[in-house]
Amino acid sequence: MSGVWLVLPTYNEAENVEPIVEAALPRLRAAAAHAGGGGGHHLLIVDDSSPDGTGRIADELAARHAGVEVLHRGAKEGLGAAYLAGFGHALGAGADLILEMDADFSHDPADLPRLVAAAGDADLVLGSRYVAGGGVADWGRLRRLLSRGGSAYARSVLRVPVRDLTGGFKCFHATTLRRLGLEDVRTDGYGFQIELTYRAIRAGMRVAEVPIVFSERRAGSSKMTARIALEAAWKVPQLRFRLR
Ligand SMILES: Nc1nc2c(ncn2[C@@H]2O[C@H](COP(=O)(O)OP(=O)(O)OP(=O)(O)O)[C@@H](O)[C@H]2O)c(=O)[nH]1
Numbered sequence: 001m002s003g004v005w006l007v008l009p010t011y012n013e014a015e016n017v018e019p020i021v022e023a024a025l026p027r028l029r030a031a032a033a034h035a036g037g038g039g040g041h042h043l044l045i046v047d048d049s050s051p052d053g054t055g056r057i058a059d060e061l062a063a064r065h066a067g068v069e070v071l072h073r074g075a076k077e078g079l080g081a082a083y084l085a086g087f088g089h090a091l092g093a094g095a096d097l098i099l100e101m102d103a104d105f106s107h108d109p110a111d112l113p114r115l116v117a118a119a120g121d122a123d124l125v126l127g128s129r130y131v132a133g134g135g136v137a138d139w140g141r142l143r144r145l146l147s148r149g150g151s152a153y154a155r156s157v158l159r160v161p162v163r164d165l166t167g168g169f170k171c172f173h174a175t176t177l178r179r180l181g182l183e184d185v186r187t188d189g190y191g192f193q194i195e196l197t198y199r200a201i202r203a204g205m206r207v208a209e210v211p212i213v214f215s216e217r218r219a220g221s222s223k224m225t226a227r228i229a230l231e232a233a234w235k236v237p238q239l240r241f242r243l244r
C-alpha cells in the first residue's frame, strides 16, 4: 500500500506554491490516516519549467518536507499533459488514492479529507460547485453563467447526471484511473476534466459529488484561454461518439 497522493500542477505559481503545499500537507496527512492502509501521504508538484521560478521553490519544499516530490517537465504542455504525467508517476509508485487540485487556492485544501472520505463508497469523487451546499465565492454574474452553462451543455450533450463536469478538484481510486484508458486522452483544461469524468461514467463507475466552494485564485494569473474553453466545447460532442 502506498497511500494517498495529491498531484498539484503548477505553471507560474511562485507566490502560491509554498502556502498551498503547507496548507495541503496536514490535511493530506489527516486524510491518509483516516483512509487507513498505512501507505502515508504524498504530494507531487508537476511543474512545466515555470519561468517565474516555481520549480526551484518546489525543490526547496521537497527538501524540507517528507512526502513532497517534484516532477519537472521540459516545457508547458498544458494541464491535461501535466496531470497524465503526475498520475503515471503516482500509479508507478503504487498509489491507492490520487487527488487533483489547483495550486492557486481556488480549491480549499481543507476540503481534502472530505473528498477522501467520500471515496469510501465511490470510484471517483468530484468537488462540485453545482450541488446543494456548493458554490462560487467571488465570481461576477457573467463568469458564473459561463461556468454553469458549460457544465449544463456538457451534461445534456453527454446525457450524464453529474452537475459539475468542468471542475478540477477530484479524488480517484488508482483502480479507477487504470480503467480509464488514459493513454488515449489528448484533451486539455476543461475538456480534460470533462473527459475523465465521462470515461468513468461510461465504464460504469460510481461517481459522487461533494459540495465545495470555489474561490478566485489568490495570486498570480490564470492560464485558461479562450482556445482551451473552445476546445472543450467542440470536443464534447466528439467524446460522446468516440467513447460510445
Ligand atoms: N504543469 C502545468 N500546470 C498548469 C498548466 N496550465 C495550468 N496549470 C496549473 O493548473 C492549475 C489550474 O490552472 P489555472 O490557470 O488556475 O486555471 P483555472 O483554475 O481553470 O482558471 P482560473 O479560474 O482563471 O484560475 C493551476 O495550478 C495552474 O498553475 C500547464 O500547462 N502545466
Ligand SMILES: [Mg+2]
Pocket (backbone or CB within 6 Å): 102, 104, 106, 217, 222
Ligand atoms: Mg485557477
